[in-house]
Amino acid sequence: MLEALGLEYRYQHGKKIVFPEIEIKRGQRLLISGFSGCGKTTLLSLIAGALRLQSGYIKFDSANYSSMSSLLLDKHRADHIGYIFQTLNLIPFLSVSENIALGIRFSQSRKSKVADLNQEISRLVCSLGLEKDALNIPVSRLSVGQQQRVAVARALLGKPDLILADEPTSALDSDTTKKFLNEVMETFDSKKQAMIMVSHDASIAPFFDTVIDFNKQHA
């Protein structure tokens, strides 16, 4: 499904990172762990097409990132990738369900996978452990943990092929983290979807079938 080979990234301040090779198939759940600042987020951004490739090669099904414009990459991301940002990136003046619906608003192909938007949103919200009553209140009134679930629901809506998650548990304590990951994994469709999560927390490794340790790679 996704191949990333020979990725390197040089920051403006001159630091250069060489990334490990990544290959992921449908049904696969990959954890990339490593300490903060080692380039995990940069790697996700490259895979999401939010950051232009400097060197190396990413192939997502039939799409070759090197030959795509940033507009095409935006569209590709909207159609195929659900991105859970480290900073939650919810729109404060929209309600919970409006924020979740943003996930498929700009993608025809993801919209077509959702038969009944309201029903699908309540299903996701329930399985992620949020109250159904919360759907119509502004996201700004939710706790961080609840906002985290809204961001996840937005990324999962419309069954994107690839779920990218950037430190989604960093604001949660260890008990909540486990509960939260259980919930996320329940909504994961192992026949059609793949997941890449980056985290500095190695203790969540049991939830994944493949783990790449950034620190070891660099050592």
Added chain:
Amino acid sequence: MLSLLLKSMRSRIIPTSLVTISLMASMVLLLSIERIQQGAEEGFNQSISGVDAIIGPRSSSIELVLYTVFHLGRPTNNITTKTVNDVKLRGDISWLVPIALGDSHKGFRVVATEPNYFEHIKYANGQPLVFSKGVAFAELSEAVLGSDVAEKLSYRVGSKIQITHGSVESVGSKHDDFSFVVTGILNKTGTPIDQAIFLDLKGYELLHLGWKSGKKIFNLDDINLSSLPEDALIPKTVTAAFIGLKSKLTLFNFSKNIREYPKEAISAVIPGIALSELWSIVGLVDKGFQLLSWIIIAISLIAMVTLIIASLDNRKQEMTIYRANGASPKFLAMMVLCESLVIGLTAIVGAIVLVTIVTYFATAQLNLALGISPTFKWISMGEITVFSFILLAGALSSLIPAVMVFRKNLHQTLS
């Protein structure tokens, strides 16, 4: 998209409404200045109609128009009735209406004339004077009031009025020995006529019988009116005379002949020309105002761009999230364009409503000062141009945040 836009605007209600209000305020200023100017010019040019020439003592034509048409200032000189009669005998003249100015009643100017004044003098585009109540004066003790005079002083047909010597009330200068009876009140014209009181020239002359050099020498009560000789009440001099010609083609010839009249230094003024000369002076002030209001528009546009850029950080975050979720540049551009349209249109509609109110009051003020009432208009071509210019500038400046979102790397703003 519209509901998204409205929610987004509501979340930024304070900066958004500040921009709208400042834009609206500057448009109100620009529009009201433009409208008052247009209305004043129009009222100016409509203040007299149907008169081909005004003859009076030789002086500047502007001066003559100021006191004969607008009843402003003081006539410096008079012309003799003999001269007027000579002119009246000319073959190219269709009619002649003499007027004498100088007295007043409670601040309203008195125009002494002949009853045919109401027949020949027109206003706006040839509209005749119409009596709302009563008829023209026929006796020397009768008077006709302009509509504002009647309204402000609550006079009716049958009211008695006394005339003051000169244009200001002062003790001892009242012609208190003789009263005039109101026989008619004119319809509102929106010209200085509304603020004038019309008397018969003979009655006016009678008032001044006992006067010499602005001082009362003997009282009218001491005179037996019937004992006066027939021609005693025919005035020796008048201030000016309005003239209608049989053919407008002879106008320039007529005015040349008048200038060359050997027995007295008189001149003929063509009202249209004198009015536009007068306007060219008044218009200078107006140009200054117009420049001022363009400066204000420019400043408020700068303020608008500044406010938009200042609220950019909020805006950028929101737009970046849209983009991260796959929104196209077209969508983002539409968002900001629609927002500036909503702001611009709100400001324009608000400005039109406010200006309508402002013009209403300004019209009343103008009417008091110059006796002219501008006609009311909703919107003009020139205003549409200004509006489109403002909308365009607003739209362009609102595109700045959208462009910045697309030029910046998505990665930097999101993580």
